[in-house]
Amino acid sequence: MTTNDVLHRLTPLIRARALHLPPDSAVLSSGTRLEQDLRMDSMAIVHVLEDIEDSFGLAIPDELLASVYTVGDLVNIVRTTSGEEGRAA
Template identity: 60%
Template sequence: MTNDDVLHTLIPLLRARVDEQTLDQGALTPDTRLEQDLHMDSMTIVHVLEDIEESFELTIPDERLSAIYTVGDLADIVRATDSAMKDRAA
């Protein structure tokens, strides 16, 4: 799964959880910060993570959650978790 593939699915999930006025300020990029730029609180981030797990059919390990600050961090964790799950299945 490429970074573009992940972002293609990830960005609509984020848009669904963010206030429209916040989105009007600019495009979502890998460098977009969840708390500072999108004004997401911890509960909103938890809901986004639940959406991601459902959409990508994976479980993000709890120990990875403390390293999520940007959209790019989310994409990296999705790719790493997907890769790890495929390795275990092989």
Template identity: 45%
Template sequence: MNEQDAWETVRSAIGQVAPDVDPEDLVEGARLRQDLELDSLDFLRVLETIAAKAGVDIPEGAYAEVGTVGGLVGYVATHG
């Protein structure tokens, strides 16, 4: 999957789980849990939504890597 598609997948997943998150807040350095204020359940829902839409399963060992929007986009682009 290319980076553009990965961005769209991540934007869509976050928008579905947290519709109150402003799309302008989706910058590479934005931390999902701290900056976007996703609680742990919302974080897991975002990952599940990405798995369902893009077929990219993100194991628990990669959670630190996908803690930011940019990290999540990069992971999806690399593994999708």
């Protein structure tokens, strides 16, 4: 699964939990910040991670949770956890 594929699948999961969507958020980018841009608090981020686990059939290790700041971080977690990292993007 490419980075763009993962991002495409993550977008509705993130949008469902975001408190604010910037006007230019038709497509979320890897650089979109969860707290600052989407006004997500830590509980919303945890819920997104749970949604990701359910949607992708993954178990995300707890040690990765502290490093989630952007949409790109979520993409990297999915790719790393699913063993997709390092494959052609």
